[in-house]
Amino acid sequence: MTEQAPSRLPSPRVAPSVAPTTNSHLDISEVTKNFGAQAVLKGVNLSVARGGTTAIVGPSGSGKTTLLRLIAGFEHPNTGTISLNGTPVAGDGVQVPAHKRHVGYVAQDGALFPHLTVGQNVAFGLDSGKLDGGRRAVKSRVEELLEMVSLDPSMAKRRPHQLSGGQQQRVALARALAREPELMLLDEPFSALDAGLRVATRRAVAKVLNAAGVTTILVTHDQAEALSFADQVAIMRGGRLAQIGNPFVVYTRPADRATAEFLGEAVILDAWMEGSLATCSLGGIAVRRPPAQGKVQLMLRPEQIRIAPDGPIRGVVVDTDYFGPETTVRIKLGAYTAQDGAGQGQRHRYPGGGEIITIRHWNASITKPGTELCLRVVGEGVAFPAGE
């Protein structure tokens, strides 16, 4: 498990290049892949623990689906190696074909066979010869699998086109589970579903896979989905993994500004770093493991900035957007000045002032444009080198 101790700062993490631990199920080492002249993967390292759930998240075109297809065996890496359970399956002259990898795969649209019924789809990978009891055993196994994904066994007689999108995805999952794979690959399986169905299907799938103890890799471009689904999130950008860590760590302590902005809304302010204190328009904010001293960029999540009557920071409401449960408030900050530490009455002006930041607030009525507000910052910030 690559989860970090909370006290350590996230540095861009890569899988250990030393021998994999006994706990590691999948190891990807220095994998590259080109399509023609285009380099899609530029050296990817990833290690996935047995029974763990990893989400590979990144913008479209970042190479995440290609990585999944390399693991499944539909494509082969140009260089680098992929090992399952410590046994190489790709690279170094080894090329285990997809059908011998014993890896489950659920495609974006489910890829159900249109000429087969739901039951026949689920039974496709079952070898009736190997199952005790022949056809009857297949039938009961199919019913069992359908129940596992919360579908009524009577659905077995239906055709794929008679199912809703969410049902199709569940059938695809049941079909992939039929062979009891130890590793399951999910290629944006929820993206074709509408918002409500997406959450419900995602929960159902996560539950089934956890119960079965299957190691799971999910590819998605939706950061919220990645954060909620996985216990390890790998952020892919430009053919490389920019950061790997548990969801809380990558969200609150992103490795760089691009990752920070990809994973959610971020407030970025110019700041002055001294020791582990960054001073900016929002005052002095603690930063763990600052990357540099002097001029830096400070990142806070909008929910870290709260409206509080006794807050030390002042700002003026620019405008608001009302969304019902919450209101987005844009606030113009004043410049922050403070007495210097020596107590000689000299006032220091810190970087920034006049920035407009966006925060969220639950109460719409107090946030009319022009209103003066007091703000308070909760928790620590993350600093990036000023050049970023």
Next chain:
Amino acid sequence: MSLLAVLIALFSLLPLGYVVYMTVTTGWDTAVELIVRPRVGELLLNTVLLTLITIPLCLLFGVGGAWLVERTTLRGRRWWAVALAAPLAIPAFVNSYSWVSAVPSLEGLWSGVLISTLSYFPLVYIPAAATLGRLDPAIEQSAASLGLGPWAVFFRVVLPQLRIAMTGGALLVGLHLLAEYGAFAMIRFDTFTTAIMVQFQSTFNGTAGNMLASVLVVLCLFLLLAEVKSRGSARYARIGSGAQGKTTQLPLGGYQLPAQLGLLALTALAFGLPLWFVLKWVMAGGSEVWAAEEFMPALLQTLLYGAIGAAVTIVVAFPMAYLAVRHPSWFSKLLELSNYVTSSLPGIVVGLAFVTVSIRVVPGVYQTAGVLVAAYVLLFLPRALVNLRSGLAQAPKELDEAAQSLGKAPLVSFFRVTLRLTAPAAAGGAALVFLAIVNELTATLLLAPNGTRTLATEFWSKSSEIDYTGAAPYALLMILLSAPMTYLLFQQSKKVAGQ
């Protein structure tokens, strides 16, 4: 797969290569002498005039009919939709035979225009109707909301969207006009194809015939280029997702009766009259004509050739379709193009090429069934390709990958998923090829082994001897066999339109 596809493409270039080879070996001076002469000028004038008059007429009747059926409150629209496609079930040479037997004085250019317009306007009607039925009405509604009246909407919005259907249909009509032998020979109207046939029958393999063939090939290529040019690069695919609205019908009002009468006249001339005369001659012949000893052998041989030709065509088309769908590249496009060009060559050129090559290069195969089947394959490969391509599109690569991730070896998954899903489309393609072979006359006349009689050749020899009653049963049988093909084409066009 790639290697197979290349071999097939090379094979399909044989007729074109033959024409080029013949022209080159004839030498420039001889070629010029044979091509630049009054006879060729006359044929050229005939052919060009025929094309220039017939294509606009076919566009008028085809698009007009399609618009009435799809976009107005025409009574009995469903019935008319089928009736306007029905003339396609009557081979042009059977149509010609019926007209000649009805009006023996028919002869020359205008008779050619009459018969070919009536025979070929459905080639425009079918794609036009399919496209009209699929156009997104929201686009027309937007145009109307921007202040355009119904006529302006038709000419500025609807007609441009029909462009691909119209140019495609016009190309088909043009290629048919260049390739048709029987229909024009019957009314003694000379085109390049009929003249080549006459040359072939008198001198067998004369240089003069070959030179006429090369002019004919140039005309075909010219049509292909003209179609590519006029089709343009515009796309008229529907943008956006969501359910498409229902098309609106323009009220015909007082024009209902004229529209009904017009369509009645058109279908009566194109379908009713030929069918009537075929039936009349069948009745006149009584039961004897059916009992004629040539009849059963001709039917059986035709069915056999059709079945074998269809099966071979599907097998040959599969690698090309597979390559085009699964591994599209400039290379697969080139393969398809070479095949497309060949299939647009008239049957007489393909026949001539096979005669010459089989005599000169492999004399043993001349006048064997194998050569005839090979010619059928080249002529009708695109029909199989179109079907197989849409069939393979139903079996995307993702399904193959799903099967492999479920532990099936690539070959197993190819048979259990890809081939299985392509099977219905392959069957449809095979049926189209089968029926096309059943009605093929020109190449069959050139290549059929001695003693081979098909429905088409038997009909041809009888009607050439003005034995109208003797020919009638063959005509009726060909019409009956063509009916399902027409229906298949009609159904298929509804699916293909808009892609």
